[in-house]
Structure formats: structure tokens, C-alpha cells
Amino acid sequence: MARRRVLLYLKPFDVYPPRPLPGASSPTFPPPPPPPRAANPKILSYLDDRCRVHKDTINLCKSVLQGKPLDWISVQRNHLSNPIHDVDLVITVGGDGTLLRASHFLDSSIPILGVNSDPTCSDEVDELTEEFDARRSTGYLCAATARNFEEILDATLAGSRHYSELSRISVKLNESQLPTYALNDILVSHPCPASVSRFSLRKRSNGETSRLINSRSSGLRVATATGSTAAMLSAGGFMMPISSRELQYMIREPISPTDADKPLLHGLVKQEQHMLVVWYNQEGAVYIDGSHVAYSIQHGDTLEISSDAPVLKVILPEYLLKQASL
Helix, strand or coil, rough: CCCEEEEECCCCHCCCCCCCCCCCCCCCCCCCCCCCCCCHHHHHHHHHHHHHHHHHHHHHHHHHHHCCCEEEEEEHHHHHHHCCCCCCCEEEEEHHHHHHHHHHCCCCCCEEEEEEECCHHHHHHHCCCCCCCCCECCCCCCCCCCCCHHHHHHHHCCCCCEEEEEEEEEEEEECCEECCCCCCCCEEEEECCCCEEEEEEEEEECCEEEEEEEEEEEEEEEEECHHCCHHHHHCHHHHHCCCCCCCCEEEEEECCCCCCHHHHHHEECCCCCCEEECCCCCCCEEECCCCCCCEECCCCCCCCEEEECEEEEEECCCCHHHHHHH
């Protein structure tokens, strides 16, 4: 039997800005001005510890993989730009953002396992809550941490830990398929958040079309069941069963909606439906799972949004598996 192949996909360290050591000489002349320092030394210690914990988790994952009969390589997430092929499993080390970034390079054939490299410590939060926000990585989709990584990995390789299939969002721009599928959500808006977005939308299914909604607002958000617990929920949406194939949409901060429009500003796009959006600003963007992936749109462009996308195979944490079974 061929050895299984694993890709270790890592959150980089450049998200933790380096600080010069006290007393270190500068190689440039004249020396640059010192960076602003936080007033509370506990914040600096906290940030340094986050970097250390992340590094320790990466080293642990590499050590565990080294001891398994696997062929594996590691890559930092900002060094990968092509679709992932020829591996049997992708392991992400970081948080939900790292797992989301990796998902953009995966089709429906390769499962993904997330390792939360820097989980929140409740005791630390309790101790520092009056000084600053000491929450760390949420890791909502991450099944493993440093404490149980080897156990979860062994169960996954043995086949006793099964993957779940999560719905994603497909976007067509002027009938051309965008190459990136959203696992959480998309945002259609003006690139400047202070500008008004002008667009129209309607839903279509089996030749039947809903009434046209003309919107002046701060944009349109569409979320999967997975993304319904993120920005959509914060904006007043509702949580969906993670196994749902429906999409939830919301027109954000509409300007003077009519009474007839209000019931249609927030709702569902069912699995057999798709949403048609026509953009009326000179410029705009479709943001995929946050700000890192964006596609420009302009006046007159048409978007077709649906759940007609390859599913993503994810090894989910136990509490999400229990929700999915209810």
C-alpha cells in the first residue's frame, strides 16, 4: 500500500510583528524612530506568548508527522497560490482563517483537518478581562489542538474519524465562474465601506422569478450554514444547521426600504435556487471569506450566487458533529 501524503498548511509568523530587542543596535544610520510601545507591558507579554504557542504547536505537529508512516511537506499559507493536488489530507495549523484560506485551494476530493494553534485560555481571559481583550483563536472549525492532535490524526488515518461535507458558495460574474468558492460567506459592496452600494437582486428557480428588489445600502452578504455563525449572526441573522445546503442572505443597512421590500431584505436561497444581482456603482468588489480574496465588479455587471459548488470535506470538532446529528 502506498504511503499516504499529507500537506501541513501553516499560519505564518508575519502576523506577529517583530519588535527590536532592548539595547540592540540598528544596522542603519541614522537609526529609525522606535516603534510605538504599548502602555501595558502585559500586552507585550501576551502577544509574545501567542507567537510562542503558535510556534510550539507547529513544532509538535511536525514531530508527530515525522513519527508516522506518511509522506508530508509543510508550506506557509502566503506561499501557496495554486490548487492543492496529489495529497490525501490537508492539515492546517492556525485558526479558522487559515482553514478558510486552505479551502480556497481544495476541491471536494481532499479532506481537511484544522489544528487550533493558539486556543483561548479561560483563566487568562478572566484574569485580564479588565485590562485588554485576552481572547485568542476561536478555532470554530478546528477539530484538534496541540493537546489532542496525535489522537485526532490517528483516528482520521484509521478511518474512525469521518469527515463532514460542508456547503460552499458559487459566484458567476457575467456568466463566468469565479475560481474561488466561499466556505463562510461573500460580501458584495463598494470597496470603500463609507460609500453607498447600489444594486438590484431577485431569486430564480425552475423558471420562476421573485420580485425585483432595488437596494441602496452598505452591501449584500450571503452566508453558508458554516458562515451563519460568523458575520451573519453578528448582523442579526440566525444560525443554521451546519449540514444545511441553503444559503442565508442579508442586505446590510438598507437606506429607506419600502414596507413591501422589508420582508425580502433577509432570507434564504434554497438549494435549487440562485440569486441574480446586478451592480449599479462605478466600482465594487466581491469579497470571499473576508478581505484576502476579492474580485472587482463595475457598473452593469451581473452576479449569479448559489450553493452549486463543490462541497468541502472537513474533520469537524465533536460539538459540531453532535449539532449535525440533531
